[in-house]
Amino acid sequence: MAGSVRVTMTVNGAQQSAEVEPRLLLVHFLRETLGLTGTHVGCDTSNCGACTVHLNGEAIKSCTLLAAQADGAEIKTIEGMGQEGALHPLQEAFWEHHGLQCGYCTPGMIMASADLLERNPKPNEEEVREALAGNLCRCTGYHNIVKAVIAASETTA
Amino acid sequence: MIPAEFDYVAPASLDDALKALADGGEDAKVLAGGHSLIPLMKLRMAAPSLIVDLRQLGELKAVSEDNGTIRLGALVTHHTVATGGFGLVSAAAATIADQQVRNMGTIGGTLAHGDPASDMPAVLLAYEGSVLIRGSGGEREVAAADLFEDFLTTAVGEGEILTEVRFPKLDGYGYGYEKFNRRQEDWAMVAVSALVKKGADGTAEDVRIGLTHMGSVPLRATAAEDALRGKPLNAESIAAAAELAAEGTEPPADLNASQDYKRHLARVLTRRALTTAAS
Numbered sequence: 430m431a432g433s434v435r436v437t438m439t440v441n442g443a444q445q446s447a448e449v450e451p452r453l454l455l456v457h458f459l460r461e462t463l464g465l466t467g468t469h470v471g472c473d474t475s476n477c478g479a480c481t482v483h484l485n486g487e488a489i490k491s492c493t494l495l496a497a498q499a500d501g502a503e504i505k506t507i508e509g510m511g512q513e514g515a516l517h518p519l520q521e522a523f524w525e526h527h528g529l530q531c532g533y534c535t536p537g538m539i540m541a542s543a544d545l546l547e548r549n550p551k552p553n554e555e556e557v558r559e560a561l562a563g564n565l566c567r568c569t570g571y572h573n574i575v576k577a578v579i580a581a582s583e584t585t586a
Numbered sequence: 587m588i589p590a591e592f593d594y595v596a597p598a599s600l601d602d603a604l605k606a607l608a609d610g611g612e613d614a615k616v617l618a619g620g621h622s623l624i625p626l627m628k629l630r631m632a633a634p635s636l637i638v639d640l641r642q643l644g645e646l647k648a649v650s651e652d653n654g655t656i657r658l659g660a661l662v663t664h665h666t667v668a669t670g671g672f673g674l675v676s677a678a679a680a681t682i683a684d685q686q687v688r689n690m691g692t693i694g695g696t697l698a699h700g701d702p703a704s705d706m707p708a709v710l711l712a713y714e715g716s717v718l719i720r721g722s723g724g725e726r727e728v729a730a731a732d733l734f735e736d737f738l739t740t741a742v743g744e745g746e747i748l749t750e751v752r753f754p755k756l757d758g759y760g761y762g763y764e765k766f767n768r769r770q771e772d773w774a775m776v777a778v779s780a781l782v783k784k785g786a787d788g789t790a791e792d793v794r795i796g797l798t799h800m801g802s803v804p805l806r807a808t809a810a811e812d813a814l815r816g817k818p819l820n821a822e823s824i825a826a827a828a829e830l831a832a833e834g835t836e837p838p839a840d841l842n843a844s845q846d847y848k849r850h851l852a853r854v855l856t857r858r859a860l861t862t863a864a865s
Contacts, residue, residue, distance in 0.1 A: 432593065434594055450591070451591075451592055451593060451594030451637065452588060452589040452590070452591055452592060452627075454588070454624075457588075473587050473628070474587075474625060474628075475621065475625055475683075475686075475687060476771065478684070478686060481686055484689075484690075487665075487689040488685060488686045488689060489686050489689050489690050490686045490687065490690075493620065493621055493624050493625060493687075493690070494620060494624070494690065495594070495617075495620065495624070495637075495639075497594050497596070497639065498617075498620065498639060498641060500596070541685065541686065544685065544686075544689075545685070559770070560685055562684045562685070562769075562770040562771050563683065563684025563685060563686045563687060563771050564684075
């Protein structure tokens with residue numbers, strides 16, 4: 430049974446196309462087919478948010494999406510956020526405010542935060558915490574992450 | 587965790603989707619946002635032979651209002667519902683899991699899945715809303731009270747697709763939604779939906795209470811509703827009615843909560859939800 434499906438999507442601005450198994454999850458498509466390993470697999474059960482990427486501009490958990498579901502979509506991963514020397518304001522703020530320690534949750538934290546700032550450019554602390562409810566950090570804790578998101582919201586007009 | 591192998595189609599029309607489902611037989615499954623089904627497939631608790639993905643069916647993403655009825659296409663996301671200004675429906679949708687899940691999960695998907703711990707079933711029940719179900723034999727409207735048959739079992743039959751969700755607007759009703767869980771993104775240990783219509787004399791003209799996770803299907807707290815209907819809406823009458831919220835229920839105990847604890851939660855949350863709805 431189970432043949433393959435062709436999926437074509439724009440990832441960080443570049444069109445990508447591949448023949449994949451229907452059961453291939455988006456996170457594995459990104460990490461293994463495309464080699465974009467910035468998106469992490471944490472819990473693999475839609476709880477931790479380490480796999481958060483943007484699908485057509487909205488944060489989603491890529492471990493709970495088939496690559497086939499993203500056919501025709503625009504995907505943005507942490508690799509599409511900034512470059513060394515030209516970091517995204519959220520990346521700068523996480524650095525400045527010690528919003529990461531081991532860094533495992535950071536790509537997901539940043540993608541979820543970017544989704545929040547897109548909808549709500551000047552969130553208060555409570556709104557940041559609510560927006561990050563689906564992202565777990567097991568080392569730094571949340572205070573500095575929240576500070577970083579607020580700081581990033583203040584640097585962007 | 588990787589799902590078992592399956593075939594996949596994303597039909598361009600509802601008729602094609604119904605045909606694909608019929609051809610796929612009893613192990614074919616419909617995929618909406620996938621946020622209930624894909625986790626089950628990853629755990630191998632579900633292993634469909636064919637996935638019929640509805641994502642191309644734009645007509646199932648429509649939101650409209652028609653003669654006092656809110657009509658939500660099955661693929662309308664929880665995020666759209668949460669931010670749509672639909673009273674209790676939106677208030678409850680805003681508490682579903684987390685933002686990422688609300689961006690993908692759909693109202694049709696969660697209702698067709700019929701998990702008694704999920705938020706929307708008891709809300710639909712309290713509104714006395716309905717769903718439209720399409721099959722090869724045509725379309726039927728099923729009332730919320732007839733939709734939920736058992737744990738993860740709904741009236742959506744083999745070869746059928748839930749296409750639309752209908753809520754009456756219930757203008758003039760106050761509402762309250764109370765959910766108890768350990769972490770914000772968790773399923774409800776218990777949740778309570780309350781709708782109260784206050785009469786001109788300050789008494790409760792109508793009371794609707796929906797209970798989440800107090801049985802294998804969503805329930806109405808009819809004893810509590812009856813106790814408050816026609817009574818003045820004050821703290822005393824609300825507290826007395828809320829005491830009856832768990833009457834007749836056999837809630838499933840789990841690691842988080844025993845039966846007795848769930849009954850306690852139902853009483854406390856009903857009092858709170860009614861208080862908010864009546865204010």
